Amino acid sequence: MSYVPGQPVTAVVQRVEIHKLRQGENLILGFSIGGGIDQDPAQNPFSEDKTDKGIYVTRVSEGGPAEVAGLQIGDKIMQVNGWDMTMVTHDQARKRLTKRSEEVVRLLVTRQGLQKAVQQSMLA
Amino acid sequence: MEFKRGRFRLSLFCDTPEDTELQRKLDHEIRMREGACKLLAACSQREQALEATKSLLVCSSRILSYMGELQHRKEAQVLGRTARRPSDTGPPDERSPCRGTICISDIRIPLMWKDTEYFKNKGDLHRWAVFLLLQLGGNIQDTEMVLVDRTLTDISFQSSVLFTEAGPDFELRLELYGACVEEEGALAGAPRRLASKLSNSLGRSSGRRVRASLESAGGSGGSSAASPILLPTPAVGGPRYHLLAQTVLTLASVQDGFRTHDLTLTSNEESPAWLPLYGSVCCRLAAQPLCMTQPVMSGTLRVQSWGQVHGILKGTNLFCYRHPGEANAQEDPLFTIAINKETRVRAGERDQTLGAPLTLSISNQYGGDEVTHTLQMESRGALQRWMEALWQLFFDMSQWKQCCDELMKIEVPPPRKPPPALAKQGSLYHEMAIEPLDDIAAVTDILAKREGPPLDVPPHWLALFTEKLPTSKLPIHAPRSPSPPRACPGPRATPWGRPRTLSLDAAPRGRPPLPPRSSSSSSSGSGSPAPRQRSPPAQGFRAKARPWLQSPV
Numbered sequence A: 001m002s003y004v005p006g007q008p009v010t011a012v013v014q015r016v017e018i019h020k021l022r023q024g025e026n027l028i029l030g031f032s033i034g035g036g037i038d039q040d041p042a043q044n045p046f047s048e049d050k051t052d053k054g055i056y057v058t059r060v061s062e063g064g065p066a067e068v069a070g071l072q073i074g075d076k077i078m079q080v081n082g083w084d085m086t087m088v089t090h091d092q093a094r095k096r097l098t099k100r101s102e103e104v105v106r107l108l109v110t111r112q113g114l115q116k117a118v119q120q121s122m123l124a
Numbered sequence B: 001m002e003f004k005r006g007r008f009r010l011s012l013f014c015d016t017p018e019d020t021e022l023q024r025k026l027d028h029e030i031r032m033r034e035g036a037c038k039l040l041a042a043c044s045q046r047e048q049a050l051e052a053t054k055s056l057l058v059c060s061s062r063i064l065s066y067m068g069e070l071q072h073r074k075e076a077q078v079l080g081r082t083a084r085r086p087s088d089t090g091p092p093d094e095r096s097p098c099r100g101t102i103c104i105s106d107i108r109i110p111l112m113w114k115d116t117e118y119f120k121n122k123g124d125l126h127r128w129a130v131f132l133l134l135q136l137g138g139n140i141q142d143t144e145m146v147l148v149d150r151t152l153t154d155i156s157f158q159s160s161v162l163f164t165e166a167g168p169d170f171e172l173r174l175e176l177y178g179a180c181v182e183e184e185g186a187l188a189g190a191p192r193r194l195a196s197k198l199s200n201s202l203g204r205s206s207g208r209r210v211r212a213s214l215e216s217a218g219g220s221g222g223s224s225a226a227s228p229i230l231l232p233t234p235a236v237g238g239p240r241y242h243l244l245a246q247t248v249l250t251l252a253s254v255q256d257g258f259r260t261h262d263l264t265l266t267s268n269e270e271s272p273a274w275l276p277l278y279g280s281v282c283c284r285l286a287a288q289p290l291c292m293t294q295p296v297m298s299g300t301l302r303v304q305s306w307g308q309v310h311g312i313l314k315g316t317n318l319f320c321y322r323h324p325g326e327a328n329a330q331e332d333p334l335f336t337i338a339i340n341k342e343t344r345v346r347a348g349e350r351d352q353t354l355g356a357p358l359t360l361s362i363s364n365q366y367g368g369d370e371v372t373h374t375l376q377m378e379s380r381g382a383l384q385r386w387m388e389a390l391w392q393l394f395f396d397m398s399q400w401k402q403c404c405d406e407l408m409k410i411e412v413p414p415p416r417k418p419p420p421a422l423a424k425q426g427s428l429y430h431e432m433a434i435e436p437l438d439d440i441a442a443v444t445d446i447l448a449k450r451e452g453p454p455l456d457v458p459p460h461w462l463a464l465f466t467e468k469l470p471t472s473k474l475p476i477h478a479p480r481s482p483s484p485p486r487a488c489p490g491p492r493a494t495p496w497g498r499p500r501t502l503s504l505d506a507a508p509r510g511r512p513p514l515p516p517r518s519s520s521s522s523s524s525g526s527g528s529p530a531p532r533q534r535s536p537p538a539q540g541f542r543a544k545a546r547p548w549l550q551s552p553v
Helices: A065-069 A090-097 A114-123 B005-013 B017-042 B046-082 B115-120 B190-202 B204-222 B324-328 B380-404 B425-431 B438-449 B462-472 B515-525 B540-545
Strands: A014-019 A021-023 A026-028 A031-035 A055-060 A076-080 A104-110 B100-110 B128-136 B139-142 B146-148 B154-157 B161-166 B172-180 B242-249 B258-262 B280-289 B295-303 B307-314 B317-321 B335-338 B344-347 B359-366 B369-376 B550-552
Touching: A014 A065, A031 A090, A055 A065, A055 B550, A076 A090, B017 B046, B046 B128, B046 B139, B046 B172, B100 B128, B100 B172, B128 B161, B139 B161, B146 B154, B242 B258, B242 B280, B280 B380, B295 B380, B307 B324, B307 B380, B317 B324, B335 B359, B344 B380, B359 B380
Parallel strands: none
Antiparallel strands: A014 A104, A021 A026, A031 A055, A031 B550, A055 A076, A076 A104, B100 B154, B100 B161, B100 B280, B128 B139, B128 B146, B128 B172, B172 B242, B258 B280, B295 B307, B295 B369, B307 B317, B317 B335, B344 B359, B359 B369
């Protein structure tokens, strides 16, 4: 998932639709994110390319809305409800996911092995 | 066709139930309009006046639309009585496609500021109030009003709008209206200034007439072939909304995802409420035809190798349950037969072991194989009904096209909250004439942005800054700095308003960035940022102090 600056990024993505769960005052999704253009990408344990500053899923809580929707730990989030997440700060990413007015978030996520899985299924 | 005079009149004015419903809606809108006029007259603050004007415009447009519809219906009644319409004697199997629900959500309109305006952010901050008016058939709905200024890259509307009873040939008209938040006198050209002067000195009613005539002379230049939905404003003296852009969306634009559509810009730079629109609108337009959400047909069937089942035809599937109770209990069906555009249905006599002639066979292609299910009906009447239901379903699918491939999810939007009491955000902005030192502004910027869920108690660290800031001429307003993002309906408006970037504002370009700070300046250093892309405000400041951040959401 490395990229060349200035060139378009292509990736095989999966759609994940998460319905937020209401917990008291808050709407939670049940996962944690890491990364961002303001963070140090070398410390990201999930990325294939250690210069990738994208937003990654670092933890998925058991039985939470994210797990139910099919989000997996290590997924890289590319888009949330149409908003790009490949070039955002950590805080911008957190905010885009936790908008109080939205009860459903539609993510596009990519993970290692998706590209390969698609290629294999096409050959079969 | 003879009618006695009296009876003709009676029949002309005899209202059908739909007409009384329409009349009731019309009366409601007229009352709302009167209320909005009164509210507008009583308004003191500009923002309240803008909201009231918006309600007034929406009511006016709805009235216009209902009156047009009533007129049309009366005409149709008259025509129907005097001439036999060809469609009445037409073939009985004229099919009409099923209705559906259309939902448009997550609407976002990008703006195109000049980069000098956006980054330098000098001078008075002009603000605009914008809203969208959406019309489908006779149904007019509006979004909330959003305040826009040059620190925003897009206009985003949080609300989603739902239209029921739409046909596949629907036309959803989208119109963007904007008005300046500041008083128009300072900005507008001479004729308007003259008009306001005249209207002030001539007295209310004559001044109003003068202004109305000047406005109608000047304002009609921008209309294109389709006239805008709005009625001209009764010159009540309030803020005036101008049509900035419009577009029409149809079935071809429907997709279960986000798409960008083109906008036709209708105002030019001379118009007082002109906004630099990029020319497109991004939204999610989803459609749910009724045939996908409601069962079209159900009944008892006999299927070979499965025996007697209860079948329910819904959407792209024929679900077969053991008995009707199972369907209600929401259990998994015994088996499912797919019904889609490629399915072939044949009725009639087939040579099979059950021996009865009332059969229907449904064939689907799965890969290279063709799978055929043979359904046996109880009676000829049942066979006719099932065939009819299937033909109607196929017709609906051909009309609704991509909407029938898969069910698109539509959430019923929660009832819209009344517009929050607008805090004095504008005056806060203009009163702040500070020249912040790099670090303080950067830090307070971050703190203001990191506010997240609204804090009832100001955090303890804020005291540090409330002591510092008064020295830079800001006594009272500083403690309120975290709260405006909560009260203000617009997204991303920071109290300082400038998206600060270390690389552009601080050190000269030549200095190599330090590693912890590289994350903020490298994103802008690797290429000159396009005006629409935002560099993060000094987040490198934080990265230096912390390890790789993880946040729960």
